[in-house]
Amino acid sequence: MRVLVIGGGVIGLLSAYQLADAGLEVQVLDQGDVGREASWAGGGIVSPLYPWRYSPAVTALAHWSQDFYPQLGERLLAESGIDPEVHVTGLYWLDLEDEDEALAWAKREGRPLTAVDIQSVYRAVPPLGPGFSHAVYMPGVANVRNPRLLKSLREALQRMPNVTLLENAKATGFVREAERVVGVSTESGELRADRVVVAAGAWSGGLLASLGLQLPVKPMKGEMILFKCAEDFLPRMVLAKGRYAIPRRDGHILVGSTLEDVGFDKTPTQEALDSLRASAIELLPALADAEVVKHWAGLRPGSPEGIPYIGPVPGFEGLWLNCGHFRNGLVLAPASCQLLADLLLGREPIIDPAPYAPAVRGGSL
Known part of the structure; x- marks a missing residue:
């Protein structure tokens, strides 16, 4: 079976990796360089920011992915030589307004989230700013260095003989034979496949519109800043008032993020920089004297309730979706791509696929 994956972010690359690992011939098509859009721009926390505020559909994907990430990182390091x-x-989480709901969710879901004494937080995170009064803590939460994850995936795919990466090649529409989608058209000609998987993030809706389908996935801008600190400056991730600080192993600290509905404009703004820097200094006052290494923006694929579309599109045989992950593409990628591969290959799915199944009603998905 030949599969064409449209989109070279973490969802597209990991979908290709799963399918190629099962022995399929896979091509990945991206309108730019792979791994340079939302997947690259995110923070990489391997958890939704507030997991108890999401639907069970998001929770199911998140739990599977969180448990799988450490072994994925080890495997990609072994296969690519690049450590994610x-x-x-x-x-x-500091000063939550819905702490009771968070703790009830954790008890119900069997996740290790507990209320902790604020003084123990200040002992564990010495640079934390003053004034916080209560906290909850989840010990096993990881972050992944997403640019390195994408480089690792790209390298692993390039080493697979049944994978082709086609970069800076834009899909302009679909090739159809009767009711079946058999490929895509590009400026350089047609690319044909037995299955076409749309994993184009915020651009997925525009592409599917060429088939007369309306997909409620749209770009949602987010901005981040990066500081350089000592390697041992921040031992834990901290989150308050919707803003978070993430430590990398080498001392870089990411602080994010904003959320704006401004179409496909991903120009960083001074207003966002000032807002993020103020949040950073409130969380970690020592960052007032730290160097801002970089400030950037990305476009999340916004979707209703953040529930992705995963599976075949009814009435368009050969067309599959794995898109619409909103703020949680990196979080949900391992489970989403495993589920896609299970369904496409006819295997027993890792979780119930029903909540993610695309359904066409009056031209809308």
Whole structure:
């Protein structure tokens, strides 16, 4: 079976990796360089920011992925020589307004989230700013260094003889024979396949519109800043008022993020930089004297309730989706791509696929 994956972010690359690992011939098509959009721009926390606020559909994917990430990191390091740096630090949520709901969710789901004494937080995270009064903590939460994850995936795919990466090649529409989708058209001609998987992030809706399908996935801008600190400056991830600080192993600290509905404009703004820097200094006052190494923006694939579309599209034989992950593409990628591969290959799915199944009603998905 030949499969064409449209989109070279973490969802597209990991989908290709899973399918190629099962022996399929896979091509990955990206309108730019692979791994340079939302997947590259995110923070890489291997958890939804507030997991108890999401639907069970998101929770099911998140739990499977969180448990799988450490072994994925080890496997990719072995196969590519590039370490994605899956870094288990744990995560403190500070001054939550819905702490009771968070703890009830954790008890119901069997996740190790507990209320902790604030003084123990200040002992564990010495640079934390003053004034916080209560906290909850989950010890096993990791972050992945997403640019390295994408480089590792790209390298692993390039070493597979049944994978072809086609970069800077834009899909402009679909090739159809009767009711079946048999490929895509590009500026350089047609590419044909037995299955076409749309994993184009925020661009998925525009591509599917060429088939008369309306997919409620749209770009949602987010901005981040990166500081350089000592390697041992921040031992744990911390999150307060919707803003978070993530330590990398080498001392870099990511602080994010903003959320704006401004179409496909991903120009970083001074307003966002000032807002993020203020949040960073409130969380970690020593960052007032730290160098801002970089400031950037990316476009998340916004979708209703953040529930991705995973599976075949009814009435369009050969067309499959794995898109619409909103803020949680990196979090949900391992489970989403495993589920896609299970369904496409006719295997027993890792979780119930029903919540993610695309359904066409009046031209809308």
